[in-house]
Amino acid sequence: MTKAMTSRASRRGVLKGGTALGLGAIGLGPLGSSVTAAQAEDALEVFSWWTSPGEAPALQALFDAFLAAHPDVEIINAAVAGGAGVNAIAVLQTRLQGSQPPDSWQTHIGRELIDQYVVPGYCEPITDLYTSEGWADVMPAGLVEQATWESEQYSIPVGVHRGNGFWYNKQVMADNGIEVADTMSVDEFFAAADTLKAAGIPALALAMKDTFPGAQTFENTLLGVVGPETYNALFRGETSWDDPGVREAADAYARMLDYVNEDFSALSWDQAMALVIEGGAGFNSMGDWAYGEVVARNAQDNIGWVSHPGTAGSFVLVVDSFTLPVGAPHPENARNWLTILGSKEAQEAFNPLKGSIAPRTDVNRDIFSPYHQWSMDSFANDALVPSCAHGQASSPAFKQAFYDASTAFVTDKDVDTYIAMLSDAAAMDAEATA
Ligand code: GAL
Numbered sequence: 001m002t003k004a005m006t007s008r009a010s011r012r013g014v015l016k017g018g019t020a021l022g023l024g025a026i027g028l029g030p031l032g033s034s035v036t037a038a039q040a041e042d043a044l045e046v047f048s049w050w051t052s053p054g055e056a057p058a059l060q061a062l063f064d065a066f067l068a069a070h071p072d073v074e075i076i077n078a079a080v081a082g083g084a085g086v087n088a089i090a091v092l093q094t095r096l097q098g099s100q101p102p103d104s105w106q107t108h109i110g111r112e113l114i115d116q117y118v119v120p121g122y123c124e125p126i127t128d129l130y131t132s133e134g135w136a137d138v139m140p141a142g143l144v145e146q147a148t149w150e151s152e153q154y155s156i157p158v159g160v161h162r163g164n165g166f167w168y169n170k171q172v173m174a175d176n177g178i179e180v181a182d183t184m185s186v187d188e189f190f191a192a193a194d195t196l197k198a199a200g201i202p203a204l205a206l207a208m209k210d211t212f213p214g215a216q217t218f219e220n221t222l223l224g225v226v227g228p229e230t231y232n233a234l235f236r237g238e239t240s241w242d243d244p245g246v247r248e249a250a251d252a253y254a255r256m257l258d259y260v261n262e263d264f265s266a267l268s269w270d271q272a273m274a275l276v277i278e279g280g281a282g283f284n285s286m287g288d289w290a291y292g293e294v295v296a297r298n299a300q301d302n303i304g305w306v307s308h309p310g311t312a313g314s315f316v317l318v319v320d321s322f323t324l325p326v327g328a329p330h331p332e333n334a335r336n337w338l339t340i341l342g343s344k345e346a347q348e349a350f351n352p353l354k355g356s357i358a359p360r361t362d363v364n365r366d367i368f369s370p371y372h373q374w375s376m377d378s379f380a381n382d383a384l385v386p387s388c389a390h391g392q393a394s395s396p397a398f399k400q401a402f403y404d405a406s407t408a409f410v411t412d413k414d415v416d417t418y419i420a421m422l423s424d425a426a427a428m429d430a431e432a433t434a
Helices: 003-011 032-039 055-069 088-097 111-118 127-133 141-146 170-175 186-198 212-235 244-259 269-277 289-296 331-341 344-354 370-381 396-412 415-433
Strands: 013-016 019-022 043-047 074-077 104-108 155-162 165-169 283-286 303-307 314-323 383-386
Touching: 043 055, 043 088, 043 331, 055 074, 055 289, 055 331, 055 344, 088 111, 104 111, 104 331, 111 314, 111 396, 127 331, 155 331, 155 344, 155 370, 165 170, 165 269, 165 289, 170 303, 186 212, 186 244, 212 244, 212 269, 212 283, 212 314, 212 383, 212 396, 244 396, 244 415, 269 283, 269 289, 283 289, 289 344, 289 370, 303 370, 314 331, 314 370, 331 344, 396 415
Parallel strands: 043 074, 043 104, 314 383
Antiparallel strands: 013 019, 013 074, 104 314, 155 314, 165 283, 165 303
């Protein structure tokens, strides 16, 4: 399937028994699918941003798991394209404010779930499902905790992504005499980058069409320079953003930006990953949904990975989960959906395609790829730090400022302005929570 067809089919389709019947023809606007959901007697409207060639089949695996148990329910796929939810989150907010929720939506555990949805009153607790399904016994306490507010659980994690991946094309490296070891330092990256530059190949694939890669590459670089403790302290407001480590990281990031593809502002994240897969760039700093693209393109043999330079020993957490809305049009279907998502079977079907590891620790390790097994080991042994680019680490307001500052920096590389913008945002955040 071409990319356009994939996203068209998945953007707004009714799926029943695995078949997609396009609803696009009747011209639904952003609210249209919820009207349809309300009209359909036995439906389940699922809202996400999973539309890329790797994401869509993984979402379909979840739909298939649901339909196997509930074959008569119509699934309405209300996915809104745009990596990291850059468009979807805004569309969802409008719907929630207008009391038009879907039956379940994708969100990251941590601050995004709690600050953006739970505290404003958009989510029903699902604590009883945690109890009846025994989820707390099979999931790491740290994940359950990030889905918890005032002793109630509000979402079920379905996949644990590692945000600090650094993906590379093995053939491109071999052709240019570059050996990538098990880890890569910042200096090693620059040495490889100079070699690739001399050969006319952009060392780093960047994609700013959906803006989040600018913020994500910085948080990875920051982590590599300051380490997990200072990284956490920064996002908790315990270390100031004019710390010398932040400046060093911003300097390194500015240097890295000298090696990016010229068309970065036109590419989406999956197109940047495709550039690496096709040999048009050397590396891509990206969460392991990038591995979903590798799987979708059958490129496992030629794509290698290390942690983003300097970040070996840390795991940037980007945990996808689904909610139960207040006022879900089909609450029973919604609860059944969440029950399926928390099952071993659904998590074993979904995560090999998505690139994430299963939140459940009782899944069969053998069905996962060598990459997944590597990530499982990293999750078990490394320092776990939340991602700001994916909403887990900070308030939604700080995340937005982090995006805005990073988007400006990618073009102007102005370290002083970058630090000033981040410091101002942190000060406003502290004031808002005081
Ligand atoms: C993240 C999300 C992933 C992946 C990625 C790119 O925020 O957690 O599942 O979809 O965005 O869209």
